Amino acid sequence: MLSVEGLKVRYGQIEAVKGLDFTVAQGEIVTLLGANGAGKTSTLAAIAGLAPATGVIRFENQKLIGLRPEDISRRSIALTPEGRRVFPALTVAENLLLGGAMHHKGASLDATREEMLTLFPILRERYRQRAGLLSGGEQQMLAIARSLMSQPRLLLLDEPSLGLAPKIVDEVFRLIAGLRQKGITILLVEQNAVRALDIADRGYVLVNGRITLQGKGRELAQSDEVRAAYLAA
Amino acid sequence: MEFFIQQLVNAISLGGIYALLALGLAVVFSIVGLINFAHGELMTVAGYGLFFAIGVSLGLPIAIVVAIFAAVAMALLIERVAFRPMRRADVTGLLLTSFAVSVILRVLFQNGISARGMPVPMPSALAGSIDLGFAHIGVIPLLSIVATAVSLGGLLLFLKHTVVGTAMRAAAQDFAVVRLMGIPANRVVAVAFAVSGVLAGVAAFLWVAQRGSVDPLMGFVPVLKAFVAAIIGGLGGLAGAVAGGFVLGFLEVACQAFLPAAILPYRDAFVLGIVILILVLRPEGLIPAQTGKRS
Numbered sequence: 158m159l160s161v162e163g164l165k166v167r168y169g170q171i172e173a174v175k176g177l178d179f180t181v182a183q184g185e186i187v188t189l190l191g192a193n194g195a196g197k198t199s200t201l202a203a204i205a206g207l208a209p210a211t212g213v214i215r216f217e218n219q220k221l222i223g224l225r226p227e228d229i230s231r232r233s234i235a236l237t238p239e240g241r242r243v244f245p246a247l248t249v250a251e252n253l254l255l256g257g258a259m260h261h262k263g264a265s266l267d268a269t270r271e272e273m274l275t276l277f278p279i280l281r282e283r284y285r286q287r288a289g290l291l292s293g294g295e296q297q298m299l300a301i302a303r304s305l306m307s308q309p310r311l312l313l314l315d316e317p318s319l320g321l322a323p324k325i326v327d328e329v330f331r332l333i334a335g336l337r338q339k340g341i342t343i344l345l346v347e348q349n350a351v352r353a354l355d356i357a358d359r360g361y362v363l364v365n366g367r368i369t370l371q372g373k374g375r376e377l378a379q380s381d382e383v384r385a386a387y388l389a390a
Numbered sequence: 391m392e393f394f395i396q397q398l399v400n401a402i403s404l405g406g407i408y409a410l411l412a413l414g415l416a417v418v419f420s421i422v423g424l425i426n427f428a429h430g431e432l433m434t435v436a437g438y439g440l441f442f443a444i445g446v447s448l449g450l451p452i453a454i455v456v457a458i459f460a461a462v463a464m465a466l467l468i469e470r471v472a473f474r475p476m477r478r479a480d481v482t483g484l485l486l487t488s489f490a491v492s493v494i495l496r497v498l499f500q501n502g503i504s505a506r507g508m509p510v511p512m513p514s515a516l517a518g519s520i521d522l523g524f525a526h527i528g529v530i531p532l533l534s535i536v537a538t539a540v541s542l543g544g545l546l547l548f549l550k551h552t553v554v555g556t557a558m559r560a561a562a563q564d565f566a567v568v569r570l571m572g573i574p575a576n577r578v579v580a581v582a583f584a585v586s587g588v589l590a591g592v593a594a595f596l597w598v599a600q601r602g603s604v605d606p607l608m609g610f611v612p613v614l615k616a617f618v619a620a621i622i623g624g625l626g627g628l629a630g631a632v633a634g635g636f637v638l639g640f641l642e643v644a645c646q647a648f649l650p651a652a653i654l655p656y657r658d659a660f661v662l663g664i665v666i667l668i669l670v671l672r673p674e675g676l677i678p679a680q681t682g683k684r685s
Contacts, residue, residue, distance in 0.1 A: 205570060227569050227575065230569075231572050244564060245563060251559075255571050258553045307572060
Protein backbone atom coordinates (compact mmCIF):
# COMPACT_ATOMS: atom_id res chain seq x y z
CA MET A 158 0.00 0.00 0.00
CA LEU A 159 2.73 2.43 1.07
CA SER A 160 6.35 2.07 0.07
CA VAL A 161 9.14 4.41 1.04
CA GLU A 162 12.53 4.30 -0.67
CA GLY A 163 15.58 6.39 0.13
CA LEU A 164 13.55 8.98 2.01
CA LYS A 165 15.54 11.99 3.17
CA VAL A 166 14.20 15.02 5.01
CA ARG A 167 16.37 18.07 5.40
CA TYR A 168 15.60 21.29 7.30
CA GLY A 169 18.28 23.75 6.23
CA GLN A 170 21.58 22.31 7.48
CA ILE A 171 19.99 19.55 9.50
CA GLU A 172 19.26 16.22 7.91
CA ALA A 173 16.55 14.69 10.07
CA VAL A 174 15.96 11.58 7.96
CA LYS A 175 18.95 10.07 6.17
CA GLY A 176 17.63 7.52 3.74
CA LEU A 177 14.77 5.32 4.91
CA ASP A 178 13.27 2.27 3.22
CA PHE A 179 10.14 0.66 4.56
CA THR A 180 6.73 -0.59 3.50
CA VAL A 181 3.25 -0.79 4.94
CA ALA A 182 0.86 -3.39 3.52
CA GLN A 183 -2.90 -3.04 3.31
CA GLY A 184 -4.56 -3.75 6.68
CA GLU A 185 -1.33 -3.71 8.71
CA ILE A 186 -0.41 -1.79 11.81
CA VAL A 187 3.24 -0.82 11.43
CA THR A 188 5.15 1.13 14.05
CA LEU A 189 8.20 3.36 13.82
CA LEU A 190 10.15 3.37 17.08
CA GLY A 191 13.05 5.44 18.23
CA ALA A 192 14.27 8.05 20.65
CA ASN A 193 13.50 11.77 20.46
CA GLY A 194 15.03 13.25 17.32
CA ALA A 195 15.41 9.90 15.54
CA GLY A 196 13.38 11.24 12.59
CA LYS A 197 10.01 9.59 13.24
CA THR A 198 7.91 12.75 13.13
CA SER A 199 9.78 14.02 10.08
CA THR A 200 9.04 10.77 8.29
CA LEU A 201 5.30 11.10 8.90
CA ALA A 202 5.40 14.78 7.98
CA ALA A 203 7.11 13.87 4.69
CA ILE A 204 4.41 11.32 3.84
CA ALA A 205 1.71 13.90 4.61
CA GLY A 206 3.45 16.55 2.49
CA LEU A 207 4.40 18.87 5.34
CA ALA A 208 8.17 18.34 5.30
CA PRO A 209 10.66 18.99 2.48
CA ALA A 210 11.60 15.47 1.34
CA THR A 211 13.57 13.67 -1.36
CA GLY A 212 13.44 10.02 -2.36
CA VAL A 213 10.35 8.09 -3.37
CA ILE A 214 7.10 7.66 -1.46
CA ARG A 215 4.52 5.55 -3.27
CA PHE A 216 0.94 5.18 -2.11
CA GLU A 217 -1.02 2.70 -4.21
CA ASN A 218 1.51 3.29 -7.00
CA GLN A 219 1.14 7.05 -6.96
CA LYS A 220 4.15 9.15 -6.07
CA LEU A 221 3.49 11.52 -3.17
CA ILE A 222 6.65 13.64 -2.94
CA GLY A 223 6.00 17.05 -4.43
CA LEU A 224 2.27 16.94 -3.74
CA ARG A 225 0.77 19.49 -1.38
CA PRO A 226 -0.67 18.37 1.99
CA GLU A 227 -4.20 19.07 0.76
CA ASP A 228 -3.68 16.84 -2.29
CA ILE A 229 -2.32 14.01 -0.17
CA SER A 230 -5.31 14.28 2.18
CA ARG A 231 -7.60 13.75 -0.81
CA ARG A 232 -5.73 10.55 -1.63
CA SER A 233 -7.13 9.08 1.59
CA ILE A 234 -4.13 9.59 3.84
CA ALA A 235 -4.69 11.33 7.17
CA LEU A 236 -2.09 12.45 9.71
CA THR A 237 -2.96 12.94 13.38
CA PRO A 238 -0.07 15.19 14.33
CA GLU A 239 2.09 15.07 17.41
CA GLY A 240 0.70 17.18 20.25
CA ARG A 241 -2.86 16.68 18.93
CA ARG A 242 -3.11 20.20 17.47
CA VAL A 243 -6.86 20.48 17.69
CA PHE A 244 -8.16 23.97 16.85
CA PRO A 245 -8.57 25.26 20.44
CA ALA A 246 -10.94 28.17 19.73
CA LEU A 247 -13.24 26.03 17.60
CA THR A 248 -15.89 23.75 19.03
CA VAL A 249 -15.65 19.98 18.92
CA ALA A 250 -18.36 20.08 16.23
CA GLU A 251 -16.34 22.51 14.11
CA ASN A 252 -13.14 20.52 14.49
CA LEU A 253 -14.94 17.41 13.25
CA LEU A 254 -16.60 19.29 10.39
CA LEU A 255 -13.26 20.52 9.03
CA GLY A 256 -11.85 17.01 9.18
CA GLY A 257 -14.40 15.71 6.69
CA ALA A 258 -15.74 18.74 4.82
CA MET A 259 -13.43 18.38 1.83
CA HIS A 260 -13.97 14.65 1.45
CA HIS A 261 -17.71 14.23 1.50
CA LYS A 262 -20.89 16.20 2.02
CA GLY A 263 -24.48 15.87 3.16
CA ALA A 264 -25.70 12.50 4.35
CA SER A 265 -22.32 10.83 4.06
CA LEU A 266 -20.69 13.53 6.20
CA ASP A 267 -23.48 13.28 8.77
CA ALA A 268 -23.20 9.50 8.89
CA THR A 269 -19.44 9.65 9.45
CA ARG A 270 -19.88 12.23 12.20
CA GLU A 271 -22.49 10.02 13.87
CA GLU A 272 -20.08 7.09 13.63
CA MET A 273 -17.36 9.18 15.33
CA LEU A 274 -19.68 10.32 18.13
CA THR A 275 -20.61 6.69 18.73
CA LEU A 276 -16.98 5.60 18.69
CA PHE A 277 -16.00 8.48 21.03
CA PRO A 278 -19.00 9.13 23.32
CA ILE A 279 -17.07 11.81 25.21
CA LEU A 280 -17.09 13.94 22.05
CA ARG A 281 -20.88 13.82 21.96
CA GLU A 282 -20.97 15.15 25.53
CA ARG A 283 -18.56 17.93 24.66
CA TYR A 284 -19.96 18.57 21.20
CA ARG A 285 -20.63 22.31 21.59
CA GLN A 286 -17.60 23.07 23.76
CA ARG A 287 -14.39 24.66 22.59
CA ALA A 288 -11.71 22.09 21.91
CA GLY A 289 -9.26 24.09 24.03
CA LEU A 290 -11.34 23.30 27.12
CA LEU A 291 -11.00 19.53 26.68
CA SER A 292 -8.57 17.44 28.70
CA GLY A 293 -5.47 16.04 27.02
CA GLY A 294 -7.05 12.63 26.53
CA GLU A 295 -10.24 14.12 25.14
CA GLN A 296 -8.21 16.27 22.76
CA GLN A 297 -6.37 13.18 21.54
CA MET A 298 -9.71 11.45 20.90
CA LEU A 299 -10.87 14.54 19.01
CA ALA A 300 -7.66 14.68 16.97
CA ILE A 301 -8.05 11.03 15.93
CA ALA A 302 -11.77 11.44 15.23
CA ARG A 303 -11.03 14.55 13.16
CA SER A 304 -8.57 12.54 11.06
CA LEU A 305 -11.09 9.70 10.67
CA MET A 306 -13.76 12.14 9.43
CA SER A 307 -12.04 12.04 6.03
CA GLN A 308 -12.49 8.23 5.94
CA PRO A 309 -8.79 7.63 5.32
CA ARG A 310 -7.45 4.30 4.13
CA LEU A 311 -4.04 5.06 5.65
CA LEU A 312 -3.87 6.72 9.06
CA LEU A 313 -0.58 8.19 10.27
CA LEU A 314 -0.54 8.53 14.05
CA ASP A 315 2.21 10.59 15.65
CA GLU A 316 2.75 9.90 19.37
CA PRO A 317 -0.92 9.40 20.27
CA SER A 318 -0.08 8.45 23.87
CA LEU A 319 2.18 11.42 24.60
CA GLY A 320 1.39 13.11 27.88
CA LEU A 321 -1.67 10.99 28.65
CA ALA A 322 -2.54 9.22 31.91
CA PRO A 323 -1.96 5.42 31.83
CA LYS A 324 -5.68 4.67 31.87
CA ILE A 325 -6.25 6.91 28.85
CA VAL A 326 -3.25 5.37 27.10
CA ASP A 327 -4.95 1.97 27.42
CA GLU A 328 -8.06 3.42 25.85
CA VAL A 329 -6.15 4.99 22.95
CA PHE A 330 -4.31 1.76 22.13
CA ARG A 331 -7.49 -0.30 22.35
CA LEU A 332 -9.03 2.16 19.93
CA ILE A 333 -6.12 1.98 17.48
CA ALA A 334 -6.30 -1.81 17.48
CA GLY A 335 -10.04 -1.48 16.81
CA LEU A 336 -9.50 0.75 13.78
CA ARG A 337 -7.77 -2.12 12.00
CA GLN A 338 -11.07 -4.01 12.18
CA LYS A 339 -12.61 -1.20 10.16
CA GLY A 340 -10.07 -1.81 7.41
CA ILE A 341 -7.87 1.20 8.14
CA THR A 342 -4.15 0.71 7.65
CA ILE A 343 -2.05 2.38 10.34
CA LEU A 344 1.48 3.72 10.55
CA LEU A 345 2.13 4.47 14.20
CA VAL A 346 4.98 6.50 15.64
CA GLU A 347 5.50 5.94 19.35
CA GLN A 348 7.95 6.40 22.17
CA ASN A 349 5.99 3.91 24.20
CA ALA A 350 7.60 0.94 22.44
CA VAL A 351 6.05 -1.77 24.63
CA ARG A 352 2.52 -0.67 23.90
CA ALA A 353 3.19 0.02 20.23
CA LEU A 354 4.79 -3.40 19.59
CA ASP A 355 1.94 -5.04 21.44
CA ILE A 356 -0.61 -3.99 18.80
CA ALA A 357 1.71 -3.73 15.77
CA ASP A 358 2.20 -6.41 13.11
CA ARG A 359 5.66 -5.14 12.31
CA GLY A 360 8.02 -2.48 13.54
CA TYR A 361 11.06 -0.50 12.47
CA VAL A 362 13.59 1.01 14.84
CA LEU A 363 15.05 4.38 13.86
CA VAL A 364 18.34 5.74 15.14
CA ASN A 365 19.61 9.08 13.89
CA GLY A 366 17.47 9.11 10.78
CA ARG A 367 18.27 5.52 9.74
CA ILE A 368 16.55 2.18 10.26
CA THR A 369 18.71 -0.06 12.42
CA LEU A 370 16.32 -2.91 13.09
CA GLN A 371 13.08 -4.29 11.77
CA GLY A 372 10.85 -7.26 12.37
CA LYS A 373 7.53 -8.62 13.56
CA GLY A 374 6.00 -6.86 16.56
CA ARG A 375 6.48 -9.60 19.16
CA GLU A 376 9.95 -10.51 17.89
CA LEU A 377 11.15 -6.93 18.12
CA ALA A 378 9.76 -6.68 21.64
CA GLN A 379 11.89 -9.71 22.60
CA SER A 380 15.07 -8.56 20.87
CA ASP A 381 17.94 -7.59 23.16
CA GLU A 382 18.73 -4.43 21.26
CA VAL A 383 15.22 -3.05 21.53
CA ARG A 384 14.95 -4.08 25.15
CA ALA A 385 18.23 -2.39 26.00
CA ALA A 386 17.71 0.77 24.01
CA TYR A 387 14.01 1.55 24.14
CA LEU A 388 12.25 -0.60 26.63
CA ALA A 389 14.63 0.20 29.45
CA ALA A 390 14.22 -3.39 30.57
CA MET B 391 -28.28 66.72 25.16
CA GLU B 392 -28.83 66.89 21.41
CA PHE B 393 -25.18 67.82 20.95
CA PHE B 394 -24.14 64.83 23.02
CA ILE B 395 -26.30 62.41 21.02
CA GLN B 396 -25.05 63.81 17.73
CA GLN B 397 -21.46 63.34 18.86
CA LEU B 398 -22.25 59.83 19.98
CA VAL B 399 -23.67 59.00 16.55
CA ASN B 400 -20.63 60.56 14.89
CA ALA B 401 -18.34 58.50 17.09
CA ILE B 402 -20.13 55.25 16.32
CA SER B 403 -20.20 55.94 12.58
CA LEU B 404 -16.53 56.96 12.37
CA GLY B 405 -15.53 54.10 14.67
CA GLY B 406 -17.51 51.75 12.44
CA ILE B 407 -15.51 52.73 9.37
CA TYR B 408 -12.24 52.22 11.27
CA ALA B 409 -13.59 48.91 12.56
CA LEU B 410 -14.38 47.67 9.03
CA LEU B 411 -10.91 48.62 7.80
CA ALA B 412 -9.12 47.23 10.85
CA LEU B 413 -11.10 44.03 10.47
CA GLY B 414 -9.98 43.71 6.86
CA LEU B 415 -6.35 44.06 7.95
CA ALA B 416 -6.85 41.59 10.80
CA VAL B 417 -8.52 38.91 8.66
CA VAL B 418 -5.53 38.83 6.31
CA PHE B 419 -2.95 39.17 9.08
CA SER B 420 -4.45 36.38 11.16
CA ILE B 421 -4.11 33.91 8.29
CA VAL B 422 -1.15 35.01 6.18
CA GLY B 423 0.87 36.92 8.79
CA LEU B 424 0.94 39.84 6.35
CA ILE B 425 0.34 43.47 7.32
CA ASN B 426 -1.19 44.64 4.06
CA PHE B 427 -0.15 48.22 3.50
CA ALA B 428 -1.96 48.11 0.15
CA HIS B 429 -5.28 47.85 1.99
CA GLY B 430 -5.80 51.59 1.49
CA GLU B 431 -5.53 51.14 -2.25
CA LEU B 432 -8.40 48.64 -2.11
CA MET B 433 -10.44 51.49 -0.68
CA THR B 434 -9.25 53.82 -3.42
CA VAL B 435 -10.15 51.30 -6.13
CA ALA B 436 -13.62 51.02 -4.64
CA GLY B 437 -13.83 54.82 -4.62
CA TYR B 438 -13.04 54.92 -8.33
CA GLY B 439 -15.59 52.16 -8.87
CA LEU B 440 -18.20 54.43 -7.29
CA PHE B 441 -16.97 57.36 -9.37
CA PHE B 442 -17.25 55.53 -12.71
CA ALA B 443 -20.54 53.78 -11.88
CA ILE B 444 -22.20 57.01 -10.78
CA GLY B 445 -20.61 58.75 -13.79
CA VAL B 446 -22.53 56.46 -16.14
CA SER B 447 -25.72 56.97 -14.09
CA LEU B 448 -25.98 53.46 -12.70
CA GLY B 449 -27.71 54.62 -9.54
CA LEU B 450 -26.30 54.46 -6.04
CA PRO B 451 -27.23 50.88 -5.03
CA ILE B 452 -25.64 49.41 -8.15
CA ALA B 453 -22.68 51.77 -7.79
CA ILE B 454 -22.08 50.42 -4.29
CA VAL B 455 -22.10 46.88 -5.63
CA VAL B 456 -19.65 47.90 -8.37
CA ALA B 457 -17.40 49.51 -5.75
CA ILE B 458 -17.35 46.39 -3.60
CA PHE B 459 -16.68 44.16 -6.61
CA ALA B 460 -13.82 46.44 -7.66
CA ALA B 461 -12.21 46.15 -4.23
CA VAL B 462 -12.67 42.37 -4.13
CA ALA B 463 -11.26 41.96 -7.65
CA MET B 464 -8.22 44.08 -6.75
CA ALA B 465 -7.72 42.17 -3.50
CA LEU B 466 -7.76 38.84 -5.35
CA LEU B 467 -5.48 40.21 -8.05
CA ILE B 468 -2.79 41.45 -5.67
CA GLU B 469 -2.99 38.20 -3.71
CA ARG B 470 -2.49 36.17 -6.88
CA VAL B 471 0.17 38.35 -8.50
CA ALA B 472 2.13 39.77 -5.58
CA PHE B 473 1.58 37.81 -2.37
CA ARG B 474 1.14 34.21 -3.49
CA PRO B 475 4.66 34.04 -5.00
CA MET B 476 5.93 35.45 -1.70
CA ARG B 477 4.03 32.96 0.49
CA ARG B 478 7.21 31.51 1.95
CA ALA B 479 8.82 34.88 2.52
CA ASP B 480 9.53 36.21 6.00
CA VAL B 481 7.70 39.12 7.63
CA THR B 482 10.07 41.72 6.20
CA GLY B 483 9.70 40.37 2.67
CA LEU B 484 5.92 40.44 2.92
CA LEU B 485 5.97 43.94 4.37
CA LEU B 486 8.14 45.27 1.53
CA THR B 487 5.93 43.54 -1.03
CA SER B 488 2.84 45.20 0.37
CA PHE B 489 4.58 48.60 0.33
CA ALA B 490 5.55 48.02 -3.29
CA VAL B 491 2.00 47.04 -4.28
CA SER B 492 0.67 50.11 -2.51
CA VAL B 493 3.07 52.49 -4.29
CA ILE B 494 2.56 50.88 -7.71
CA LEU B 495 -1.21 51.17 -7.44
CA ARG B 496 -1.04 54.76 -6.27
CA VAL B 497 1.16 55.71 -9.24
CA LEU B 498 -1.20 53.89 -11.59
CA PHE B 499 -4.14 55.88 -10.20
CA GLN B 500 -2.21 59.13 -10.51
CA ASN B 501 -1.08 58.57 -14.08
CA GLY B 502 -3.93 56.44 -15.36
CA ILE B 503 -6.84 58.40 -13.92
CA SER B 504 -5.83 61.70 -12.39
CA ALA B 505 -3.70 63.04 -9.60
CA ARG B 506 -6.52 65.40 -8.67
CA GLY B 507 -9.65 64.53 -6.74
CA MET B 508 -12.69 63.50 -8.77
CA PRO B 509 -16.12 64.54 -7.56
CA VAL B 510 -18.49 61.71 -6.67
CA PRO B 511 -21.97 63.27 -6.46
CA MET B 512 -24.15 61.62 -3.86
CA PRO B 513 -27.96 61.67 -4.02
CA SER B 514 -29.32 64.71 -2.19
CA ALA B 515 -31.27 62.45 0.15
CA LEU B 516 -27.97 61.50 1.83
CA ALA B 517 -27.17 65.12 2.63
CA GLY B 518 -30.17 65.65 4.92
CA SER B 519 -30.83 64.75 8.49
CA ILE B 520 -33.56 62.88 10.27
CA ASP B 521 -35.49 64.27 13.23
CA LEU B 522 -35.62 61.55 15.84
CA GLY B 523 -37.66 63.76 18.19
CA PHE B 524 -34.85 64.24 20.69
CA ALA B 525 -32.14 65.01 18.15
CA HIS B 526 -31.41 65.70 14.49
CA ILE B 527 -29.12 63.03 13.11
CA GLY B 528 -27.40 63.15 9.71
CA VAL B 529 -28.44 60.52 7.17
CA ILE B 530 -24.83 59.59 6.35
CA PRO B 531 -23.80 58.81 9.96
CA LEU B 532 -26.96 56.73 10.37
CA LEU B 533 -26.26 54.95 7.09
CA SER B 534 -22.70 54.28 8.30
CA ILE B 535 -23.93 52.70 11.48
CA VAL B 536 -26.42 50.50 9.63
CA ALA B 537 -23.88 49.47 6.97
CA THR B 538 -21.28 48.68 9.62
CA ALA B 539 -23.74 46.61 11.63
CA VAL B 540 -24.86 44.69 8.55
CA SER B 541 -21.24 44.05 7.46
CA LEU B 542 -20.14 42.90 10.90
CA GLY B 543 -23.21 40.67 11.26
CA GLY B 544 -22.72 39.22 7.79
CA LEU B 545 -19.06 38.50 8.47
CA LEU B 546 -19.91 36.84 11.78
CA LEU B 547 -22.47 34.57 10.08
CA PHE B 548 -19.98 33.76 7.33
CA LEU B 549 -17.21 32.86 9.79
CA LYS B 550 -19.49 30.80 12.05
CA HIS B 551 -21.76 29.03 9.60
CA THR B 552 -19.81 28.22 6.45
CA VAL B 553 -17.08 25.65 5.97
CA VAL B 554 -14.72 28.21 4.45
CA GLY B 555 -15.39 30.64 7.30
CA THR B 556 -14.73 27.92 9.86
CA ALA B 557 -11.56 26.96 7.98
CA MET B 558 -10.44 30.60 8.13
CA ARG B 559 -10.82 30.68 11.90
CA ALA B 560 -8.95 27.39 12.11
CA ALA B 561 -6.20 28.65 9.80
CA ALA B 562 -5.62 31.60 12.12
CA GLN B 563 -4.77 29.03 14.79
CA ASP B 564 -2.88 26.36 12.84
CA PHE B 565 -2.69 26.66 9.06
CA ALA B 566 -0.65 23.48 8.54
CA VAL B 567 -3.31 21.33 10.18
CA VAL B 568 -6.02 22.97 8.07
CA ARG B 569 -4.11 21.77 5.01
CA LEU B 570 -3.84 18.29 6.52
CA MET B 571 -7.65 18.24 6.48
CA GLY B 572 -7.51 18.56 2.69
CA ILE B 573 -8.55 22.20 2.68
CA PRO B 574 -6.61 24.05 -0.04
CA ALA B 575 -4.34 26.75 1.38
CA ASN B 576 -4.78 28.92 -1.70
CA ARG B 577 -8.54 28.94 -1.33
CA VAL B 578 -8.45 29.95 2.33
CA VAL B 579 -5.99 32.76 1.62
CA ALA B 580 -7.94 34.00 -1.42
CA VAL B 581 -11.18 34.09 0.57
CA ALA B 582 -9.42 36.05 3.33
CA PHE B 583 -8.31 38.63 0.77
CA ALA B 584 -11.78 38.72 -0.78
CA VAL B 585 -13.33 39.37 2.65
CA SER B 586 -10.85 42.19 3.26
CA GLY B 587 -11.88 43.58 -0.15
CA VAL B 588 -15.59 43.54 0.74
CA LEU B 589 -14.89 45.35 4.01
CA ALA B 590 -12.66 47.91 2.26
CA GLY B 591 -15.38 48.44 -0.37
CA VAL B 592 -18.08 49.15 2.21
CA ALA B 593 -15.73 51.45 4.13
CA ALA B 594 -14.82 53.26 0.91
CA PHE B 595 -18.46 53.97 0.13
CA LEU B 596 -19.05 55.40 3.60
CA TRP B 597 -15.86 57.48 3.39
CA VAL B 598 -16.66 58.85 -0.08
CA ALA B 599 -20.26 59.58 0.94
CA GLN B 600 -18.89 61.98 3.57
CA ARG B 601 -16.25 63.65 1.40
CA GLY B 602 -17.94 63.59 -1.99
CA SER B 603 -14.72 62.94 -3.91
CA VAL B 604 -12.08 60.32 -4.63
CA ASP B 605 -8.35 60.81 -5.23
CA PRO B 606 -5.32 58.51 -5.53
CA LEU B 607 -4.32 58.98 -1.88
CA MET B 608 -7.82 58.56 -0.53
CA GLY B 609 -7.17 55.29 1.28
CA PHE B 610 -3.99 56.38 3.01
CA VAL B 611 -5.28 58.24 6.05
CA PRO B 612 -8.21 55.97 6.98
CA VAL B 613 -6.11 52.83 6.64
CA LEU B 614 -3.32 54.40 8.69
CA LYS B 615 -5.95 54.96 11.37
CA ALA B 616 -7.13 51.39 10.90
CA PHE B 617 -3.59 50.12 11.63
CA VAL B 618 -3.66 52.08 14.85
CA ALA B 619 -7.10 50.62 15.61
CA ALA B 620 -5.95 47.07 14.85
CA ILE B 621 -2.95 47.48 17.14
CA ILE B 622 -5.01 48.98 19.99
CA GLY B 623 -7.32 46.01 19.64
CA GLY B 624 -4.57 43.39 19.56
CA LEU B 625 -3.26 42.71 16.07
CA GLY B 626 -4.70 39.64 14.41
CA GLY B 627 -7.76 39.26 16.60
CA LEU B 628 -11.04 40.03 14.85
CA ALA B 629 -12.96 41.09 17.94
CA GLY B 630 -10.00 43.23 18.91
CA ALA B 631 -9.94 44.97 15.53
CA VAL B 632 -13.59 45.95 15.90
CA ALA B 633 -13.08 47.13 19.48
CA GLY B 634 -9.97 49.08 18.45
CA GLY B 635 -11.86 50.75 15.59
CA PHE B 636 -14.62 51.96 17.86
CA VAL B 637 -12.21 53.10 20.58
CA LEU B 638 -10.28 55.17 18.05
CA GLY B 639 -13.49 56.62 16.58
CA PHE B 640 -14.71 57.62 20.04
CA LEU B 641 -11.35 59.16 20.98
CA GLU B 642 -11.22 61.24 17.81
CA VAL B 643 -14.78 62.49 18.06
CA ALA B 644 -14.45 63.19 21.79
CA CYS B 645 -11.26 65.20 21.29
CA GLN B 646 -12.84 67.02 18.37
CA ALA B 647 -15.91 67.90 20.41
CA PHE B 648 -14.44 68.73 23.79
CA LEU B 649 -10.91 70.09 23.25
CA PRO B 650 -10.73 73.90 23.57
CA ALA B 651 -10.43 75.67 20.21
CA ALA B 652 -6.88 76.80 20.95
CA ILE B 653 -5.48 73.28 21.09
CA LEU B 654 -7.86 71.64 18.60
CA PRO B 655 -5.17 71.62 15.86
CA TYR B 656 -3.27 69.15 18.08
CA ARG B 657 -6.20 66.77 18.19
CA ASP B 658 -4.31 63.86 16.60
CA ALA B 659 -1.46 64.31 19.06
CA PHE B 660 -3.94 63.93 21.91
CA VAL B 661 -5.59 60.91 20.31
CA LEU B 662 -2.29 59.15 19.66
CA GLY B 663 -1.09 60.09 23.14
CA ILE B 664 -4.07 58.23 24.59
CA VAL B 665 -3.34 55.32 22.22
CA ILE B 666 0.20 55.14 23.59
CA LEU B 667 -1.20 55.19 27.11
CA ILE B 668 -3.53 52.27 26.25
CA LEU B 669 -0.61 50.31 24.84
CA VAL B 670 1.54 51.03 27.90
CA LEU B 671 -1.23 49.64 30.10
CA ARG B 672 -2.11 46.76 27.73
CA PRO B 673 0.88 46.03 25.47
CA GLU B 674 -0.93 43.11 23.82
CA GLY B 675 -3.91 45.30 22.92
CA LEU B 676 -7.42 45.37 24.33
CA ILE B 677 -8.31 41.82 23.24
CA PRO B 678 -5.06 39.92 22.55
CA ALA B 679 -5.29 37.65 19.51
CA GLN B 680 -5.23 33.94 20.26
CA THR B 681 -2.90 32.50 17.72
CA GLY B 682 -1.62 29.04 18.37
CA LYS B 683 0.76 29.41 15.42
CA ARG B 684 3.40 26.76 15.05
CA SER B 685 6.34 26.74 12.72
